[in-house]
Structure formats: structure tokens, C-alpha cells
Amino acid sequence: MATQTGPSSKSVLGRLLPEGVETEQVIVHGGLLLSIFLMGLPLLLALVMSTQNTTEVYQITNIGVGSEGLSNYQTALNQYGFGEYMINSVVMSVIIVVGKVTLSLFAALALVYYRFPYERAVFMFILLTLLLPVPVRIVPLFDLMARLGWGNTLMAITGPYIASATAVFLFRQHFMSIPASLVENAHLDGVGPLRFLWEVLIPMSKGMIAGVSVITFIYAWNQYLWPLIIISDQSKQVVQVGLRFLQAASQSGLTRWGLIMAGAVIALLPPLVVLIVLHRPLLKTLAIQQK
Structure with missing residues (x-):
């Protein structure tokens, strides 16, 4: 009597295949969740430590969650003037974003739609400035600020960051991708350069502008060395330097890490909000495509 093994084998494979696929998906998603947890672990520890006292x-x-609750946040904001540092950083970052985006738009407009002698050499010189970041130029910048009388002012912590070769490069590449027919039609209609920039280029570059603004805001928000050097009045300092001031706070000879972590969490909130709101334009700016 012959035995029939075919159907039973197929039924067994039919039951095992979905389970194998599900197991693979569980492993992949589990690995992703573990990676996210490990990357977010320092932030979780900072949140927990911000609620703890020194002991x-x-x-x-x-x-676990400490006994201080939100008192460390209140101490940082009220007793150590952290709210004032936050306002100074917001004002500085917004000025840098507006100034850098505006100047870079005009520079990219000139490089793409105008013809002038040594055009490519000018563009290469702009890119060459990437080799000279602000920390490298601290000594001559400090001397320049002193000669201009801008020391200990808002102009001193915003002016050196207004010009940006990176933003000019990104806008230039984006403008070069805009169809030439639009430029020809605008020229035939007698549209001037400023009107062409305002009515054509900017509406077609909203995503790029938003992405550059996010990058610039986070970059400006994290500035520490230059404000520390050029600003002597503590009430005019920015939030990153304010975190350094919190390290001077001690209790029974021990550093108040709970207070420092509370200040770090507060300092993290504005760039985090900006990043969450404008994350899609940022991904497009970095040429990351989501499928």
C-alpha cells in the first residue's frame, strides 16, 4: 500500500513558510527597535537624571525617577537665568538663519543667472572658505570685532555666521535644476531679477529653503566657543555657554548633575521642535529619498 507524502509535506511547508517570514520580520524590527533604544539611551538617562538630586x-x-521632580528645571530657569540664555540663543539663531538664507539666495541667483568675468573662480573661492571655519579665524575675527566696536554685542555672535558657502552651493545646485524655459519666459515678460527671485525661484525652492534653515538653526544653536570668547556680559550669553555656568553649581562639594541634565534637556527642546516640524524638507535637502 503506497503512502502519500506529497500533500502532507506541502501542508507542513505551507505552515512553516509564513512562520519563517514572520520570524524574520520580528528579528529585523527587533534589531531596529534595539538600535533606536541604544541611540536614545543617553537622552533617557539625561531625562531621568534631571529629576534626581545630587545623592x-x-x-x-x-x-529610576528621582525625588526632585521638576524642581531642577525651575532652579535652572529661575536661579541661574537659563531662560534668558534661551532667549539669547533663539534671537541669535533666527538672525543667522534669516541673514544666511537671504544672502545665499542672492549669491546663488548671481552665480546661476548672471554672466560676469571669472565667474567660476568666484564660485571656487566661495567653496574655498569651507576650509576656514570660524574657530580657525578666531584671532583675526576677535581683532576685527574689537576694531568695529562690536565686542559683547549681538552683531559679534551673528555677523561671522551670515555668509555660508554650503548654503550658496545648495541653492546654486537647486537653481540649476530649474527648467531654462521659465527663465526665458520671465525674460520675455520683462520680469526683473528681484521679482523673478520672489515670484519664481523662492516658491519653487520652499523645500530647499526649509531644509537649509533647519541645518543653519541647529548649527547656530550649538555654537559655544565664539560666544564664550566675544561675549563678556553673562546676561548676553547663549544657552551652550549657560550649560557651562551650571557646572559651577555644586552641593556638598559634588557637581549637581541633576541640575546640569535639566539644563541640557531644556537646551535640547527648541532644535528638537524645529527638526520635528521640518524634518521632511531636511531629508530632501540631504537627498535622502523615502520609499
């Missing part, structure tokens, strides 16, 4: 922070086995 609880130095207890390694204490990884």
Missing part, C-alpha cells in the same frame, strides 16, 4: 545621581544603582 541619587551618584548612586549608580538608582536608575
Whole structure:
């Protein structure tokens, strides 16, 4: 009597194949979740430590929410003037974003739609400035600010960051991708350069402008060395330098890490909000395509 093994084998494989696929998906998603958790672990630890007092922070086995609650945040904002540092950083970052985007748009407009002698050499010179970041130019910049009388002013911490070769390069490449027919039609209609920029280029570059603005805001927000050098009045300092001031706070001879972590979490909020709101234009700017 012959035995029939074909159907039973197929039924077994039919049951095992979906389970194999599901297991593979579980492993992949589990690995992704583990990676996200590991990357977010420092932030989680900072959040937990911001609720702890000095004694609880130095207890390694204490990884739960501390007894201070939100009092560390109130102390940082009220007693150490962290709210004032936040306002100074917001004002500085917004000025840098507006100035850098505006200047870069005009520069890209000139490089793409105008013909002048040594055009390519000018563009290469602009890119060459990427080799000279602000920290490299600190000594001559400090001397220039002193000669202009801008020391300890808002102009001193915003002026050196207005010009940006990166933003000019991104806008130039984007403008070069715009169809030439639009330029010809605008020229035939007698549209001037400023009107062409305002009515054609900017509406077609909203995503690029938003992405550059996000990058510029985060870059300006994280500035530490130059404001520390050029600003002598503590009330005019920015939030990154304010975090350094929090390290001077001590309790029983121990650094108040709970207070420092509270300040770090507060300093993280504005760029995090900007990044969440404008993350899609940022991904397009970095040429990352989501499928």
C-alpha cells in the first residue's frame, strides 16, 4: 500500500513558510527597535537624571525617577537665568538663519543667472572658505570685532555666521535644476531679477529653503566657543555657554548633575521642535529619498 507524502509535506511547508517570514520580520524590527533604544539611551538617562538630586545621581544603582521632580528645571530657569540664555540663543539663531538664507539666495541667483568675468573662480573661492571655519579665524575675527566696536554685542555672535558657502552651493545646485524655459519666459515678460527671485525661484525652492534653515538653526544653536570668547556680559550669553555656568553649581562639594541634565534637556527642546516640524524638507535637502 503506497503512502502519500506529497500533500502532507506541502501542508507542513505551507505552515512553516509564513512562520519563517514572520520570524524574520520580528528579528529585523527587533534589531531596529534595539538600535533606536541604544541611540536614545543617553537622552533617557539625561531625562531621568534631571529629576534626581545630587545623592541619587551618584548612586549608580538608582536608575529610576528621582525625588526632585521638576524642581531642577525651575532652579535652572529661575536661579541661574537659563531662560534668558534661551532667549539669547533663539534671537541669535533666527538672525543667522534669516541673514544666511537671504544672502545665499542672492549669491546663488548671481552665480546661476548672471554672466560676469571669472565667474567660476568666484564660485571656487566661495567653496574655498569651507576650509576656514570660524574657530580657525578666531584671532583675526576677535581683532576685527574689537576694531568695529562690536565686542559683547549681538552683531559679534551673528555677523561671522551670515555668509555660508554650503548654503550658496545648495541653492546654486537647486537653481540649476530649474527648467531654462521659465527663465526665458520671465525674460520675455520683462520680469526683473528681484521679482523673478520672489515670484519664481523662492516658491519653487520652499523645500530647499526649509531644509537649509533647519541645518543653519541647529548649527547656530550649538555654537559655544565664539560666544564664550566675544561675549563678556553673562546676561548676553547663549544657552551652550549657560550649560557651562551650571557646572559651577555644586552641593556638598559634588557637581549637581541633576541640575546640569535639566539644563541640557531644556537646551535640547527648541532644535528638537524645529527638526520635528521640518524634518521632511531636511531629508530632501540631504537627498535622502523615502520609499
